[in-house]
Amino acid sequence: MSGAAYWLPVIWTVILAAAILIYVILDGFDLGIGMLFAVERDRGRRDVMVNTVAPVWDGNETWMILGGATLYGVFPGAYSTLLPALYLPILLMVLALIFRGVAFEFRIMTRDSGRSALWDLAFFGGSAIAAFCQGAILGGIIQGVSVTKGAFNGGPLDWLTPFSILCGLSVMCGYALLGACWLVWRTTGVLEASCRFWARRLAIGLFLGIIAVSLWTPMLHEPYLVRWTDWPNIVFVAPVPLLVMLLGFLFVRGLQREHPVTPFLCALGWFFLCFTGLGISIFPYMVPPSLTLWDVSSPPSSQAFQLVGTAILLPIILTYTIYSYRVFRGKVTEADAYH
Template sequence: MFLSDSLLPLLAAGALAFSVLTYVILDGTDLGVGILFMANPGDDERHVMAISILPIWDGNETWLVLGGGGLIAMFPAVYSIFFTATYIPLFVMLLALIFRGVALEYRDGASSARRRRLYDLAFIAGSTLATFAQGVLAGALLQGIPHDGSQYSGNGWDWLSGFSLFCGLALVAGYALLGACWLVWRTEGELQAKARRQARWLGLMTLLLAGAAIYWSGLVQPVLWERWGDLPLLTAWLGLLALLALGFWKWLDSRHDFLPLFMVLGAVVVAFAGLLASLHPTIIPPSLTLAEGASPASSLGFMLIGFAVLIPFTLAYSTYGFWVFRGKVHPRGEG
């Protein structure tokens, strides 16, 4: 192999991290639109919101499949430990994603207003539950999972804690913020104005909840405090997050409607990068490292070749979909 065996686990982890981050950026946005259905009860409003994500939501979830499949092949020990420890929130997430997909696809073809309302309830519940479950999964990982190096050694309920539930709430607020910024970009008129107001409040809520979650994570996982203290670029990291937050507030009312969304997406990328740097070289805190959880070098090399093909292809597919369905979405009978 032209790459050293010690470098392969790091590259594999980078490929998985990229897939997860892209999923959060893309599907987090349309999950946020689903969450905001509860704050926009008008039928015309919901029609525009649904149409804005209908052509691209299923392509966004490709990244979740790519990340999950890559985890099985490249880090089987991590897959065994993490998925065994989190069966309940994981299946809640998957079932919720199924319900929201069915509801979104069928709501506009509903035979009656009553049936459409049922689809809308399913869409709201599915979007909110899927988001909350993803936050719980992230919190369960951050707080640490008991294991013996290759198998889960807990009681099946270790994922359930005040911290993991709080992470679920924080992610609901964060995804709703992404959804509001998406609507600022893709809609106009009263719905856009309402989305701006919602984004303002959700921005403040997300900032407070995310800050509390970061502080709490240091309490449940003390090694994070140590790594934050030694992180060379900590000041630059926090400064960049502050600049992105200021940019969001400054450009929320800008005529360049894409800027608020791009500021929030930039903050997601920076926060995600800082989290990975804090956890490195562990992949399951506090003790399982990338090298310990990885497949043999031959398997990693084979999978990385596949990722080198799949990631650019999936990026091109997603980009093309966004390009084809670009522009503002109008109410029925307009545009």
């Protein structure tokens, strides 16, 4: 295998992983806010919750599009294998995101009618279903896809297992935690205090989910267990539990001392550590447990061509994202409105 044929898929894997992680971070607290509608019934405070993300939420899906385009253009073998294996959760996720986006706008447009509560329910439902489906998709990939001669040969419900359900519920809990911590940072008064209360409980749920998934994942396939215990991977794996505990200590301390941003940063740290553990588990497989990233990648010339375009567009997307969040920084109150 030539140098370009080896390294280009590795570079693209890093880009794909970065796009997915940024999407999870940015749209995670966005979806989490929608799920927190279940515990916040006051209409005014719900409006504040939405207004904290109203100026920036549209751009969060950019990273999902980048990830999908990368999978389609650079790893077509993975795209053609994973898509039929995960048709149902992907379709449900897309429909939920669309329904949620409509509800996001219609809940404001119907403020003075009797249908506003219905759109609030739709906003909650779309957020919860999308979050669960994303976790179930992740679980379906980790547990493996049945492949024969490079093509999916399983059934439409192969993804639906106790492990994928656990992943779906864990992601829901994690997104809700991100949403609560985001609102602790961006709101004041009663809403901020309520989010501190729920952040403590959601953190316990996420912590239990991390433990359960971490113990279950190495048991799914022998290569996963080897990567967690073999040298030199164990050097990178060993500090992860300690870092999770350290972030837990900082998280609790930040809530107790009413630090505005510390809980949110700790929650992001948990997601980063989980994502790192996932990468250690499945690398170099793009379609576990049989197809590596080199097996499913497009020709090097195609990858190089797309890399040039991405090198131009990626800084623009990053600049826009950072600028938009900077412009709309600070606390949001009921006096503020972005609709």
